[in-house]
Amino acid sequence: xxxxxxxDSQVPVFEEAPVELRCNYSSSVSVxxxxxxxxxxxxxxxxxxxxxxxxxxxxxNGFEAEFNKSQTSFHLRKPSVxxxxxxxxxxxxxxxKAAGNKLTFGGGTRVLVKP
Amino acid sequence: EAQVTQNPxxxxxxxxKKLTVTCSxxxxxxxxxxxxxxxxxxxxxxxxxxxxxxxxxxxxxxGYKVSRKEKRNFPLILESPSPNQTSLYFCASSPPxxxxxxxxxxxxxxxxxTVL
Numbered sequence: 001x002x003x004x005x006x007x008d009s010q011v012p013v014f015e016e017a018p019v020e021l022r023c024n025y026s027s028s029v030s031v032x033x034x035x036x037x038x039x040x041x042x043x044x045x046x047x048x049x050x051x052x053x054x055x056x057x058x059x060x061n062g063f064e065a066e067f068n069k070s071q072t073s074f075h076l077r078k079p080s081v082x083x084x085x086x087x088x089x090x091x092x093x094x095x096x097k098a099a100g101n102k103l104t105f106g107g108g109t110r111v112l113v114k115p
Numbered sequence: 116e117a118q119v120t121q122n123p124x125x126x127x128x129x130x131x132k133k134l135t136v137t138c139s140x141x142x143x144x145x146x147x148x149x150x151x152x153x154x155x156x157x158x159x160x161x162x163x164x165x166x167x168x169x170x171x172x173x174x175x176x177x178g179y180k181v182s183r184k185e186k187r188n189f190p191l192i193l194e195s196p197s198p199n200q201t202s203l204y205f206c207a208s209s210p211p212x213x214x215x216x217x218x219x220x221x222x223x224x225x226x227x228x229t230v231l
Contacts, residue, residue, distance in 0.1 A: 009155065032217050043224040044158075044205065051217050090157055096212050100163030100173060101146045103220065107155045
């Protein structure tokens, strides 16, 4: 079984400042890793994913994440945030043989960008 | 446009009144799932379906039913809703996993359910 921990439930940050959202996972098998974003009153949008290869993954809207196998982490970063980045962010993992193609999600991190 | 649609988007109901939330996808995907999202818990899978007439329980199936009579539709049924089923519900669809590549799951816009 897999589990995902997002270490911060809320992250306030000033506009144009950098932000890092932390994600750690636990799994006895190899997994794929994802970050999703949920803007207010909207559905889930895939930001980026790690399947294999380079451990630094670039996504949409200037976000990037680094997969660290030894630390079982997949932290999300953005060097300079905008007001429009205010949203909830979810880290998720999946094993390619997961029953029902089930994604296991973390509890989410709310990012509030202040002017 | 490829999409997953859910109806209704918002629903307020009372304890015990049966309801159905519909989910439809136009991508001819075999796999479909229902998740519920609760504060601090992220999304948890309720039920999934691997194809027509093939469904199975996810992590939190209690109090829910599903059916898959057609490939495009995967309704979520609450026979006797209770307040602890107040949540945000998402439907998702994808092609089946191949074991070599990951096929992205597409999520619907969500249904916010309140059970009084």
